Amino acid sequence: MALTAEQIRAGMDALAAAEPAFARGLARVGYPDPRVRERGYATLLRTIVGQQVSVHSANAVWRKLEALVGDPRDPAAIRDASDETLRAAGLSRQKTGYARSLADEVLSGRLALDALPEDDEEAIAQLVRVKGIGRWSAEVYLLFAEGRPDIWPAGDLAVQIEVGRLLGHDTRPSEKQIRALAEAWRPHRGALAIFTWHHYGAGPDAAPV
Incomplete structure (x- = not known):
């Protein structure tokens, strides 16, 4: 919230x-x-998709992901898609790795987005374990999606x-x-x-x- x-x-x-x-x-x-922002996996995936591209381009990639992998809001959809499919959707090789890292952290339970630590620095530390999520992305997520004051x-x-x-x-x-x-x-x-x-x-x- x-x-x-x-x-x-x-x-x-x-x-x-x-x-x-x-x-x-x-x-x-x-x-x-x-x-x-919505709390959870989809917002962080959109953060990765949107890195270093315009909002228009990021939205286009998201639509291609929906067409090619099913619901990208489901981390299993990213895990199960081939690199070729993710590249066809418009993800670079680097972003493909980042998206897989996020999906793996969530699916393995190592990153529980519904139960991040209450301490802000501890929560940031968990988020930045994901490849492609730096401190700024983690802070903005905690501010916009969790409303941390x-x-x-x-x-x-x-x-x-x-x-x-x-x-x-x-x-x-x-x-x-x-x-x-x-x-x-x-x-x-x-x-x-x-x-x-x-x-x-x-x-x-x-x-x-």
């Missing part, structure tokens, strides 16, 4: 009360809408840019810098991440003047 609009609003209100720069950002662009995808370029803009930095902060800064923003970092994407979408005009 993703963070609700009410949870995002409450988190941002708490942050705005503590940091005037966030209050000014809220006044400029308003509260963001929730970002919702304190996830902070500090490696995201838009998050880095908007934190810098909001706080008036001359240059984009590094991942290390905004991880350190964000310690003061616990336990509402998930709401702030969603807000930074919202602020980024508003364009440079939303930046402080």
Whole structure:
């Protein structure tokens, strides 16, 4: 279950009360809408399919998978398909390996997506065991599909840019810098991440003047 609009609003209100720069950002662009993804295997497979391609291309590959392997939401469908079939659907050799890794982790029970550890770092550690799922993908999954309120995808370029803009930095902060800064923003970092994407979408005009 993703963070609700009410949870995002409450988190941002708490942050705005503590940091005037966030209050000014809220006044400029308003509260963001929730970002919702389905919990489970299909969302992670779509993450792999969508890496380094456009949304249009990723959707086309997904449709081909449905036509060639049956329901790609079933990990057994990926396990049982040949490499040739997966390549015909549009998966590269590398993504074919990633998709098989995900299916194997789920089918073997090593990755139980309905019972990930409550500790965020432990959950991330389990997800990144899957080939093709890095820390950013794991964090976004936990934020959008599980609604974990304190996830902070500090490696995201838009998050880095908007934190810098909001706080008036001359240059984009590094991942290390905004991880350190964000310690003061616990336990509402998930709401702030969603807000930074919202602020980024508003364009440079939303930046402080």
